Amino acid sequence: MVSPIGVQKALSGIDHPASKQQIVEHAEKSGGGADVLDALQGSEDREYEGPSGVSSAVFD
DSSP states (O other): OOOHHHHHHHTTTOOSSEEHHHHHHHHHHTTOOHHHHHHHHTSOSSEEOSHHHHHHHHHO
């Protein structure tokens, strides 16, 4: 199960705003686990203004 901390670690250092594609690519390069990547790929395809927006898309 994916955790909010795991998502934030995988996205550490990313510049916002960022598109879903940029977020997924950054997580892959940062060594995000399969659970993190699956959760991010399942999020809405839009631009995210910051980490809280990404977390809301994944966990709400």
